Amino acid sequence: MRILIIEDETGISNFLKQGLEEQGYETSVATDGLQGIALAKKQKPELILLDWMLPKLTGIEVCKKIREKDKKTPILFLTAKDTIQETIEGLKSGANDYIKKPFSFEELLERIKIHFRNEGTAKIITLGNIEINLLKHSVLAGGQEVNFTQREFDLLQYLIENKGRVCTRNEIIENVWGIHFEYDTGVIDVFMNAIRKKLKINKEEEFIKTIRGVGYMADDTH
Amino acid sequence: MRILIIEDETGISNFLKQGLEEQGYETSVATDGLQGIALAKKQKPELILLDWMLPKLTGIEVCKKIREKDKKTPILFLTAKDTIQETIEGLKSGANDYIKKPFSFEELLERIKIHFRNEGTAKIITLGNIEINLLKHSVLAGGQEVNFTQREFDLLQYLIENKGRVCTRNEIIENVWGIHFEYDTGVIDVFMNAIRKKLKINKEEEFIKTIRGVGYMADDTH
DNA sequence: TACTCTTCTTAAGCAAAACTTAAGTTTTTT
DNA sequence: AAAAAACTTAAGTTTTGCTTAAGAAGAGTA
CATH class of the missing domain: 1.10.10.10 (Winged helix-like DNA-binding domain superfamily/Winged helix DNA-binding domain)
Known part of the structure; x- marks a missing residue:
């Protein structure tokens, strides 16, 4: 179960990385959009956490790029944005979910689990x-x-x-x-x-x- | 594409029903939890919109009951609750998503579409x-x-x-x-x-x- | 490392289906 | 009625997919 974290603020990404690893997930971190796209392609993580605000490419652009090749891996947006319009934009670009900063780690975990549900149940x-x-x-x-x-x-x-x-x-x-x-x-x-x-x-x-x-x-x- | 709406306030359910039907979805409405569970079982809708506050059974209970039999159909909570704890509770009970009231219809539509993505949209x-x-x-x-x-x-x-x-x-x-x-x-x-x-x-x-x-x-x- | 077994890929022959051409027929227009 | 356009048919050509077999690549084992 590998989760790819695409997030430029190391404070947040470290917090996520550590928390998720404690829960038994493997993690990778990309600090900008381009690297994120590359890692998504190379590592084929089971889920992607994607920050909205990124250097080089915006989260939306990253999301679209990833979705071009890969329609299935769940992408979960981390966003400080709170307007409906921007939320919709994110969902349209192919994200499966979003969570608003600041969020509790527990909530994030539950959200992640939703996407892993049905995983173990014999496919x-x-x-x-x-x-x-x-x-x-x-x-x-x-x-x-x-x-x-x-x-x-x-x-x-x-x-x-x-x-x-x-x-x-x-x-x-x-x-x-x-x-x-x-x-x-x-x-x-x-x-x-x-x-x-x-x-x-x-x-x-x-x-x-x-x-x-x-x-x-x-x-x-x- | 049938969507089951479980909602006791007829104002909201009518609004949803009408809006969704304009978009080409078929809809059914249940006005309380028990009826909702029954309809979910009988009609096998492709998606369920579930209000948090319901007479007789709460949304959470309804969600759990439906999930006992059916692990797959996406359930989307409509909630006025805004606390993290309660959100988490909803997700834990088996919902796939939630949306906070008041919500824009456009946002709801996008959320619904997420769950229908990958469905063969017959051209x-x-x-x-x-x-x-x-x-x-x-x-x-x-x-x-x-x-x-x-x-x-x-x-x-x-x-x-x-x-x-x-x-x-x-x-x-x-x-x-x-x-x-x-x-x-x-x-x-x-x-x-x-x-x-x-x-x-x-x-x-x-x-x-x-x-x-x-x-x-x-x-x-x- | 060498040997063995399995799996993957290439290539070639064959058969069937699809495409094109061309010539004769019909329909429409003046 | 004559001319032009469109329709129909059938035969020849090309393309496509199926099948087989042989060799290359990989995995496992001694």
Whole structure:
């Protein structure tokens, strides 16, 4: 459980760092926006505490930048601002929550916990009769356990998490492989093939559709 | 997208109901805690707005009760309370968020949207009884799913996005095919033909008109 | 370190689907 | 009725995706 603190006032960041570490969280501190964006990308923390007022880039800008790449990690704004307009602006830029300075540490902790709730509770996502357990890293197809390699697992997970929406190959390469330039070889196709083969224990229904010229889509609505 | 409002003051609940419905949400209203719990169970709303002060059961108690059965649906507290201690108590009881009265409707909306983020906001555009879903890359004509190829899809999408305006062939070739010089062969006509054929499940109305000497126009203002 | 086993990636052949062209047909306009 | 524009069809070409197999890269173990 790593929390990234993006905050330029060392008084506050030290206070947070120490308090959070006492609670068993790991922490990293960035003292400006650019560093914050870099760390968010590199360390993939589970949650980000972001100060509104920062040197170089404002919190809003940092938030937007992070959200470009990463839509999921909760971002919690620390703000002295109190006007509705500015709060809304923060939320619009992609933050999940905000807390007004001065805040009690206890309140902050509760807020953080909200975002971690459901973390430990077995994450199971499904597609038709296929069930994948993110904690156990296991895949059940029609009740039968099937062996999946890491890549196969990641790919299937990505598709299921984006169920009902076409995923382009570039998008997949970017999100599953983490490659940020144009897709070339047919790796995805090969993995798709492997996944389908392994899942096709009962092959009546096609849960993973090929959308020719576009990409692939997981879909279990009928 | 159904939102359950648990609130005893009808002034506030009406205000919320009306505002949310204008935004396209469906709403239900419960005027006390017990009714709220019952509706939460029965209707399975996507989000719950819960007043702190309620007759019969307090908001906290309602929240806990709902959370016993349902760990996932976001619960958002509406509270006049402003003390840290009470806020914390609310969060501990399982709420995902809270907003202090008096609040601006705009702020509430943003808060609600946070919890709906990542939900597949289906991008659907329509032309008469034809419905195309950009995320699923699917086309429904009169409720029937029709198979479209990439080009056909792009072309139809382009026409619909420019509904009510004539699109010249050159414009189409430029925007759909990405060719930046003079149009020559009759490709567009061929595709138009294919599209019409596929869509003409009920052919009374001509949603795609030929404007002789100019181009084509999608139009559903009968 | 070397050996082994597993997983990942590349490349090539094949088949099917989609795209384009062109020629003949129909419709519209003058 | 003639000419122009649009429609339709079908055949040839190109693109795309599937599948397989072989070799590269990585992980684990002696």
